[in-house]
Amino acid sequence: MKSTLIRFYRRRDERGMTTSEYAVGTVGACGVAGVLYELANTGFFQNLLTDVISGIWDLLPF
Helix, strand or coil, X not given: CHHHHHHHXXXXXXXXXXXXXXXXXXXXXXXXXXXXXXXHCCHHHHHHHHHHHHHHHHXXXX
């Protein structure tokens, strides 16, 4: 009996998430996505992105 329990616990794998961990992970990911979405809609971020892309085009040897 003891050897059966030892084999059971050795085979038990804790990789992966349970349902509650999926829920917490999903809520966290949605929160981060919401913050990034709001940040991307600010004028500062849009100007920064435009300047960075323009700077990259200036560096390319065409």
